[in-house]
Amino acid sequence: MALTLYGVSDGPPTMAVMQALAYLDLKYKFVTINYAIGEHMTEEYAQKNPQKEMPVLDDNGFFLSESNAILQYLADKYPKNETLYPKNVQARAIVNHRLCFNLSTYYRYICEYALEPIFFTYERTQLRLKRALIALEHLNTYFSKLGGKYATGDKITIADFQLATTTMCLEAINCDISGYPLIQRWYNMYKVENPTLWRILEHGMNQLAYFEKNPPVLASLDHPIHPVRKN
Known part of the structure; x- marks a missing residue:
């Protein structure tokens, strides 16, 4: 391999x-x-x-x-267990939903608010904040409906990897998520119960926190997916 x-x-x-x-x-x-x-x-x-x-x-x-x-x-x-990405059709559907939700809504709006203003010419506007808060509210609701420890139940799945990483972006810019208690409880538990995984996120978070205070200047490549940050 x-x-x-x-x-x-x-x-x-x-x-x-x-x-x-x-x-x-x-x-x-x-x-x-x-x-x-x-x-x-x-x-x-x-x-x-x-x-x-x-x-x-x-x-x-x-x-x-x-x-x-x-x-x-x-x-x-490379399966390790039956729970990381369940074979059961309905259980897998919930995991796939959370992955899609992260891509279409949670990471999208949080990235627009938290990360794009660090690296690109975008502003951290009230509209971007509103969208990020709507995404948080949706995820908090999903936690309330299932009532488990993790994003899709009582066991960690690949959906948690994505959602925890996205939530970390908010911590990197010191954004308060206490208004979403179920997300906060899960996120804090994730750190404690998965120290190896959290070390990966903590390393990236520290880098993002540094760039938040010291925005990088990106090279111009005249390409629409690589806009230039203007200081």
């Missing part, structure tokens, strides 16, 4: 995959893609992922992008 993960250690989608690899006890090589100078925009990288986004998993020449797809692939190919 020769697994290679291409990404950035402070990138939330990359960190979600790193947690899965750690949870599954899989050895892998990590290749850092220098986002600031646009290594993800090169033709060489495009051969691995035409979208020129991160992360990308290389499993013996099988290249796979999109962090949700990578999580599903790893959990299916």
